[in-house]
Amino acid sequence: MAKQTSLNRRGFLKGTTGAGLLICSSQVAFGYKANEKLNVACIGVGGQGVSNTRGVSGENIVAVCDVDEKRAAQMLKQYSGTKRYTDFRLMLSEMDKEIDAVMVCTPDHTHAVAAVGAMKQGKHVYCEKPLTRTVHEARMMRLTAAKHKVVTQMGNQGSASEGVRxxxxxxxxxxxxxxxxxxxxxxxxxxTMTRPKDTPAVPKNLDWDLWLGPASERPYHPSYLPFIWRxxxxxxxxxxxxxxxxxxxxxxxxxxxxxxxxxxxxxxxxxxxxxxxxxxxxxxxxxxxxxxxxxxxxxxxxxxxxxxxxxxxxxxxxxxxxxxxxxxxxxxxxxxxxxxxxxxxxxxxxxxxxxxxxxxxxxxxxxLPRGVGHHREWIEACKGKGETFSSFxxxxxxxxxxxxxxxxxxxxxxxxxxxxxxxxxxxxxxxxxxxxxxxxxxxx
CATH class of the missing domain: 3.30.360.10 (Dihydrodipicolinate Reductase; domain 2)
Known part of the structure; x- marks a missing residue:
């Protein structure tokens, strides 16, 4: 896709909020076509990130970011031509003009820094639950989404079910x-959790410093990951x-x-x-x-x-x-x-x-509307069709x-x-x- 076309499309997508705005006959005028795909970047592609990425696989997966090289490599096998990063800050900086939307599926303590950074660049964001690790971060996620008028969805997937609605x-x-x-x-x-005293070597496939992200420093230990971090x-x-x-x-x-x-x-x-x-x-x-x-x-x-x-x-x-x-x-x-x-x-x-x-x-x-599924609902709202049920x-x-x-x-x-x-x-x-x-x- 030509650079100018991508910028026009992102300008339109950025202006839709998923708050009931339906774009129908004016879509082409804004440079968006009904069958055009979003450029999606996925941050955290292990665990829940696997199924979430699969949920938007009908779009263009343009980048994956994970601090674990093995997990990133496994995901890249499924999506040819996709760029790989270990630091989402670098990814957002280098691919600003190429990314329309971002999925955040990292441990709780890095949700906010990744999602807020993406939203400040006008990216639509899907973020796993709980939305954040702290009360303040959750508030900032909501306010940032509103300020930048981006489409958001929290990953409590039952929201799309008949039971919830x-x-x-x-x-x-x-x-x-x-x-x-x-x-x-x-x-x-x-x-009861007791902080480990031994300090085993960091696995070669893991960037421990980036896994810590905003959290205060402590030595690596397998008692923290994967999943046990919860x-x-x-x-x-x-x-x-x-x-x-x-x-x-x-x-x-x-x-x-x-x-x-x-x-x-x-x-x-x-x-x-x-x-x-x-x-x-x-x-x-x-x-x-x-x-x-x-x-x-x-x-x-x-x-x-x-x-x-x-x-x-x-x-x-x-x-x-x-x-x-x-x-x-x-x-x-x-x-x-x-x-x-x-x-x-x-x-x-x-x-x-x-x-x-x-x-x-x-x-x-x-x-209430039924039907398209939690991931698809977010994708369609990013394109100006309908709204998300579990926005920030x-x-x-x-x-x-x-x-x-x-x-x-x-x-x-x-x-x-x-x-x-x-x-x-x-x-x-x-x-x-x-x-x-x-x-x-x-x-x-």
Missing amino acids: RATEWGAAGTVGPVENAYLWVSDGSA GWRHFGSGSLGDMGCHTGNFLFRCLNLGELWESGGSSKAKRIRIEGEATGVHAEGYPASTRVHFHIPARGDLPAVKLTVSSGEKMRPSADLLHGKQPGSFGSLLIGTKGSIYSSNPWNTSSEILSKDKGSIKEPPKT AIGGPLTEMIQLTNIAGIVGEPFHYDTLTGEIPDHAGASALLHRPYRKGWNL
Whole structure:
């Protein structure tokens, strides 16, 4: 593709936000054709990055970036002509004019620096869940996406499922009546983590310094990767961070919690009181079990609600609240005056209404779009067709809530969170956990 054509196309793609904007007859005038492919760069191509890259393989995969040479080499075998990088900062700099969109599938602690860097260059971004490692990073992801008017999608893939969309419709229609109590739980907490004292050699295929990214320096050890990083507070977000954005998906939508992050109204009126308790708290990882109560103020016509988020078997709600059903390892539950909306699926891909009198429950019409799949939805929105269901406008606040759960479990004392300012005004220890310092050379 000629350079000028690419620039014209990127100018058009950059101007579409996925916020309901449909470009139809004017597409060709903007230099975009319906069958033209996006130029996509993939950051992190192991683990979840494999399936995510496969999900956009119908587009042009122009670059892959991974700190592990073996993983990058495996991916390059599938995509001829694709450029390879180990440092995404260099990739974004050198290929600025060649990249339309970026997928970020790295460990949590590098999500924000990669995604924000891409969005500041006008790239559309798909980023794995949880959106970020810290509350502050999640807020910056949302604000950056809005400022640069790019199309975004968080990787909680259940968002495309019938279970999430139907449950969201039930909630929006008030099918089970006003909700004043809600529960979200995930399987287990974290095992106690002890920082290794030995310092084995770094594998030749791994760039450990780039894997650390913005995180403070520490010696390489196989106890950190792959995947094990999730349990380390330094790099991951524990079991709540791993699954909370999946399992809490429809619940966050049904309760319209995103309204608390919208401007308008007093900051004080949108503050959330948060009370946490946990077992097995330790410095390196996350608690063995956690239970956190969010006292959420009224949102428009919706009443105040108490949301309980937990990890660990002993912290789950009782079967009485589930109409006799035994709570599984994962669950989301909204308890209304006429019944409850419940999903026992970790990704919310199935959901149901629980009621003693189901005959009195009136099913609302289907109002949300269905069909194309989570990755395809993002691709089509990048091209100006439709919008994404899990943009950073909702993924950001949802991630903030999940990371606040982690903070509350760690500090074990009540505090308030100001959703408009992103601050904790009444607990210095909790406030200190909203963000973490970056190493030199890494920034948002």
